[in-house]
Amino acid sequence: MILKTGESQTNLAPSQMTIEDLLTEARQYLSESDLERIRCAYELAKEAHKGVVRKSGEPYIQHPLEVALLLAGMRIDAEGIMAALLHDVVEDTDASLEELREQFGSQVASIVDGVTKFDALAGKPGNTSPQLGKEPIPVEPPPTLSVVDKRRQRSETVRKMLLAMAEDPRVVVLKLADRVHNMRTLAAMTPAQQQNKTRETSEIYAPLARRLGMMQVQAELEDLVLCYQDPERYAWLKREVEEEVQRREPFITEVCRILNGEMKRAGIHAEIQAWRKHLASINRKLGYGQPTAGDLGRIHDLVSFRILVDTDNECYLALGHIHALWRPKDGRIKDFIATPKLNGYQSLHTTVFCFDNRLAEIQIRTHDMQRTAEYGIASYWYLKDRMVSEEPSPNSWKLSYKEMVAWIEQLRQWQRELPQSADEFVEAVKGDIFQEQIFVFTPKGEVKDLPRGSTPLDMAYRIHTDIGDHCAGARIITNMDDTGRLVTRLVPLDYELKGGEIVDIMVNRTVHPTRDWLSFARTAAARNKIRRYLKTYEREINLQLGKERLDLALKTDGSVGLNEHVEELLVKAREEDKSGDLRKYASYEDIYIAIGREDLHVEEVMKHLMPLVRQIGMLVQSENAEQKSENDNEGMGVVKLAQCCCPLPGDEIVGMLSPNEGMFVHRRDCLRVSRQRENARAVIDLNWLQIEPETYLSPVTIVAHDRSGLLRDVAAVVADAGVNMTTVTSTTNPSVHKAVITATLEVAATEGVLDQIERILRRLRQVKNVVSVERAINTR
Incomplete structure (x- = not known):
């Protein structure tokens, strides 16, 4: 039999489902007292939504009923089903969370609150639903949201849901079921609404279902997205896949027959299934471009085979018998029972050469593993209750739930450590949690999960912020040599980590974040912490660089003796600026910082300053004359x-x-x-x-391979040492990609001046791409 996963169910006809259908499904695993509470929740929801019709033409109560039935199919507990029936009551009617809390308890109220849409106008919008127990009354329609408000509302709603999920995973299970039914009835919406919903489903909800191990939900959501985003390709795939499966039916039937016979001979109680990939997954395998029927014929795992057994031991026993029957393909044997995926998925996978040398993919798992594979975290409540009276297997639901909690905790950590807008938070989640993950290990054996493409820098920041701020690279521990010693190799900060590697982070207190770190930090958490460091420390560095560049430009132009007047002139130039070059900066310090950051060219500033310099020229000359007179009086002292x-x-x-x-x-x-x-x-x-x-000056010459951010990194090292740079110039030779930086260090006249300078020179030599650093002395 072919098990079709992720079947799309677009539906425009009004649903005929009733509360009795829901209770019949729930009665298979819940008590009569639970069923009575579910009926009470239904009655309240039905009264609250009385008279309201969805765009699909069905009474509004049908939507929460359908969502509740989806949860009942997953065997969610009574509180989860009650919350599904009530999940739109607070958002769309005048019922309050307090009412729900009083009637149905705090758990139900908290779940409903977690899925209630964020109000972008900071006030509950009006609605056309009646108050509980009252006739419908006309009210003002809700104000129309702007595009910006709509985007903010979507992001805030997702953030609210994810953070609520950290407290109760039933929140996200309910939200995913709600999205499944919305996508099934998407045909009733306008094309613009369809595109918005499918984009949000593709970017947020389908990846979230995958990460939670809810493969059945993921498959249906992805198929529905494909159906609306590319209806022609979807229709072609649906037709061609059905035809290809029919062509393979004799092969499928024979493989199932042989496997069934082998399991019986081995004394293994097993259920043999043939399982077809869902359409979106097949579409990904085909890649871009227009596929042909021949392309489908080359996908050997278009239909896979699944063996369901009762225990973990029988999984391994079945695998041995299959390999005795057919030769396995090298590199295609995977044990996800001993090492489950991050989302809790467990199974044995093998690809074998069957009769006629045709490849077949076979998955072996227990019935409980199958439930976890289909429903992921939603299977927790069912398995938890069932295993109270049974002896759990070594790799039971407990391990899966522990893995879930690990990344849910990361959401909490982000909220605590990285204050950011809702858009940034959602982008971080999409980039760090929803993408494919790899596992790496610390030398102590601790496991760290990171998005594929992560670097030692990402791992360092995952361990601790201070370790990330001073990460100088990593040692990859590979294996033992002939003497039994561990073999290591050094890798740079931008090295792409591989799954399974043992990574020892190297820390150097003289190293600190630079702007080029942002180019190879993969995780949002690492990038946020780098930006936070740069925001704290780069301001002073850029301020100093800006002052030095402007001072050098003034001296080059022949304007001397203006030190104490420059800031006053900048303020005046800003006030008189009509072009807007300077006026957009709030203060003279911001102008200096913009010059240091190279957001503002010093030539532009000089264009505004020089007319003012010429205006006060006589005053400066007069003050210089007075100073010269004082020096004359001091004589040679x-x-x-x-x-x-x-x-x-x-x-x-x-x-x-x-x-x-x-x-x-x-x-x-x-x-x-x-x-x-x-x-x-x-x-x-x-x-x-x-x-x-009081101070000493020490010019230094730095030769380096040119790169973006080099001068800023040099200035950062000097600033970290508590030393000022009185001048700095940089020249480059593009033909050989070389840069020469000449800077003058101002060192306090304390003991060990030479030691201070030598320490700075050593640190400068450690800056990325620096070739040499020497004192620059004007001698013959």
Whole structure:
């Protein structure tokens, strides 16, 4: 027999289902007292929705009845079914959660609250439904939501549901059942509404069903999405797949006969099934482009075979008999019983060469594993109650539920640690939780699940934020050599992790996040934490870089003595700016930061500043004259470190007299000193005991392979060391992709100046792509 999974059920005809149909299904596993509570919930819902008709033409009460029946088919408990009957009452009528809580208990009220749509207008919209126990009364229609409000409402609703699911998984099971029935009746909606619903189902609800292990729900949702997004391809697939299955019927019947006979000979009580992939899954296998019937013929697992047995041991016994019967295909034997998938799925898979050397895929599992495969987390309540009086197998429902809780906890962690908009939250969920996962291990054997394509950086941040902030790479532990020692290999931050690898994260306290980390961080959690770090620390770095770039531009233009006037001039330039280049920044600091971040070109700022500089030129010259007079009065008592060679303690030094400016201290091998050797009176021998500066300047030259963010990373290292950069310039040679950065470090005059500088140089040499870092000295 062919079991068709995920059959689409588009339906425009009014449903004839009644409460008795629901009670008949629920009576198979619930008590009479539970059935009575379900009937009470139905009566309240029926009264609340009285007189309301859905777009499909059926009375509104049919929708909650259909949803409740879906849950009853999954064997959800009485509270879940009651919540299904009441799930639209609070959203669409004047009934309140408090009323539901008083009549049906806190669990039912909480589930209903979790699936109630977020109100984008922060006030309950009007409705045309009656109050409980009253006749319908005309009310104002709800205000029309803007496109932005609608998008926000959808995202907030999904976030609300996911966070409520973290408290009670029945919330999401009910929401998925609600979406299944909505998709079955989607034909009654407008084309625009259909597209919105199918897109949301494709991006959120179908992947959510897959992650929760609810494969039957996932299959139907995906087929319905395909039906509305590409109706022609869907119709072609449906027709061609039916024909292909008919062509294979003799082969299918014979394989089932042989398997059934083999299981009987082995003494294994087994049920043999032939199972067809759902249409959306087949469509993915065909890929893009227009497929042909021949393409379908080449999909060997279009129809697979399933053997259902009673125990785990019989699964392995059946596998052995199949491999004795037919040769297995290399690499196609998978044990998901010993190692279940993250969503709790358990089964043995093998692909064998049957008669006529034709390939067949065979799955072997217990009946309980089959229920879990179909309904995932929704099977928890059924299996929990049934196994109270039975001895659970080693890999029972408990393991599956534990795996579910692990990623549900991640939702809570995101909500606590990463404040973000609803859109960002939903995008994070879609990218990190709904995508295909891999498992990697720490050296201590702890398992970490990550989206496929994750890097050591993602794993580091999954372990702890501080480890991520200082992640320098990873060691991949492979196997043991001939001596019994573990063999490791070093991998960079952007290495793509493989499932099953043992990963030892390397931590270096001098390493910190840089903007280029965002290009290879795969998970939303890692990217958010990197952005948070950059937001905290990059502001000061960009502020400093912006000041230095503008100061250099002013000096290059010949404008000197303006240090204490620049901020005042920036404020004035911003106020007088008519082009909008500067006015969009709130303060002069924001202008500096924009220059440092390269969002604003320094040339644009100079265009606005120079007219103002020329206006105050006389004032600056006057102030400089006053300062010059003060220096004249001090005479030669002024001793300064020369900026041409920037001497440091330990260097051999001399003094050079400058008329009216005092004594300048140079390195003995400074190029400028060598030019004054003929004037013996101008050069004086000095030692460091005679010098007491407050700060020292040390130019450094950095050669690196050019890349985006290089200058920012260099500035970050210097800033982390608590040192200022008084100037910085960068030149690049595109033909060889080389960059040369020259920066002047300002170091406080404390003990160990040279040690301070050497530590900074060592850290700079560790920056990605840096080739060399040396002190830049103006000598012959």
